[in-house]
Amino acid sequence: DTEVTQTPKHLVMGMTNKKSLKCEQHMGHRAMYWYKQKAKKPPELMFVYSYEKLSINESVPSRFSPECPNSSLLNLHLHALQPEDSALYLCASSRSGQGVNEKLFFGSGTQLSVL
Amino acid sequence: QQQVKQSPQSLIVQKGGISIINCAYENTAFDYFPWYQQFPGKGPALLIAIRPDVSEKKEGRFTISFNKSAKQFSLHIMDSQPGDSATYFCAASRDSGGGADGLTFGKGTHLIIQP
Numbered sequence: 036d037t038e039v040t041q042t043p044k045h046l047v048m049g050m051t052n053k054k055s056l057k058c059e060q061h062m063g064h065r066a067m068y069w070y071k072q073k074a075k076k077p078p079e080l081m082f083v084y085s086y087e088k089l090s091i092n093e094s095v096p097s098r099f100s101p102e103c104p105n106s107s108l109l110n111l112h113l114h115a116l117q118p119e120d121s122a123l124y125l126c127a128s129s130r131s132g133q134g135v136n137e138k139l140f141f142g143s144g145t146q147l148s149v150l
Numbered sequence: 151q152q153q154v155k156q157s158p159q160s161l162i163v164q165k166g167g168i169s170i171i172n173c174a175y176e177n178t179a180f181d182y183f184p185w186y187q188q189f190p191g192k193g194p195a196l197l198i199a200i201r202p203d204v205s206e207k208k209e210g211r212f213t214i215s216f217n218k219s220a221k222q223f224s225l226h227i228m229d230s231q232p233g234d235s236a237t238y239f240c241a242a243s244r245d246s247g248g249g250a251d252g253l254t255f256g257k258g259t260h261l262i263i264q265p
Contacts, residue, residue, distance in 0.1 A: 039193075068252055077239050077255035078194065091252065125193050138184075139253065141193030 039142035041126050047148045050116060056145045058109040058126030067109040068139065069101060070125040078125055084109060085131075116149045123147070153177050154242050156256025164264050169227040171259045173240035176221065180242040184253070185214065185225050188237045197238070198225070230263045237261070 039060045048054050058067065066085045070078035083091035084103040092101075098120075100112040109126055123144040129137040155174045163169045175183075184199035200207045200214040200223065207214045213226040227234055237260050241253040 070252075075258070075260075077258050078253075079255075080252040083252055127193070138196050138199070139194075141195065143191065143193050 039126055039128055039140050041124075041142035041145050043145060044143065045146045045148075047150060048113065048116065049150050050118070052116075053112070053114045055113065056111040056124055056126075056147075058111075058142060059107055060128045060140070061107055062128065062140065063106075063130075064128035064140070065106055065131050066129045066137075067103060068127040068129075069109070069111050070127060070141075072123040072125055072144070074123075082111075113147075116147075118149050121147055121149045153180075153254045154240060154256040156240050156259060158259060159257070160260040160262075162262045162264060163230045165230065165232060167230050167263075169225075169230045169234065169261055169263070171225045171238055171240070171261070172222065173224065173256050174220075174222045175242050177242070177244070177254075178221070179244040180254075182243045183214070183216065183223050184241050184243075185212075186239045186241060186255075188239065188258075194239060227261075230261075232263045232265050235261060235263045 042057045068083050069081040071081055072078040080093050081095045082101040087103045098115050102110040123146050125144045126142045127139045129139050153176050157172050185197045186194035187197045188194040198209050198212045198214055200216050202218045205216050211228045216223045237258045239258045240256040243253050
């Protein structure tokens with residue numbers, strides 16, 4: 036199984052809503068990532084978890100809250116988002132994230148629209 | 151500051167032709183240079199990658215050429231096919247010696263292969 040599974044595939048939410056994006060992998064990877072991708076733009080790194088610990092937070096606003104409950108799961112909790120937060124949110128994983136340049140496996144993403 | 155510059159922004163190639171996409175980087179600490187392919191509605195997928203200790207790497211119809219002194223690398227797609235139509239991102243990362251840094255992406259090239 037070389038898949039990274041993201042749910043939901045599409046999400047529409049109001050600015051006062053609270054929602055969560057979910058990501059799951061069963062490849063035994065110990066590094067997991069959240070990226071944000073606007074239309075016709077490259078992915079931008081948001082968060083990195085290595086061995087279930089947050090190792091990188093790229094100055095992301097606090098309305099985005101990541102969580103890594105175990106080595107297979109990664110969540111992104113959303114609260115009080117703005118319309119400009121509408122984007123494709125991509126989850127990725129890699130084997131260890133221990134400073135060794137590794138292949139990132141990306142999920143298909145959650146297309147988020149904030150109204 | 152854009153650390154990886156990619157060109158062209160869009161490219162149209164006839165079926166059977168050679169597609170060439172170029173990237174240049176600024177950070178000499180980068181030591182891993184992957185290319186990702188992204189189809190609409192999907193996450194990026196690793197196509198081919200190179201480290202700076204080699205000048206060329208070939209996998210099937212895809213070749214990376216790397217020029218360390220010029221801090222440039224390029225992707226060549228030989229015998230381009232309509233199924234190669236996608237957005238291509240070059241990227242770079244560095245061994246941070248203790249944690250996953252994720253990738254710095256170029257802005258992407260929208261490639262169209264005309265039948």
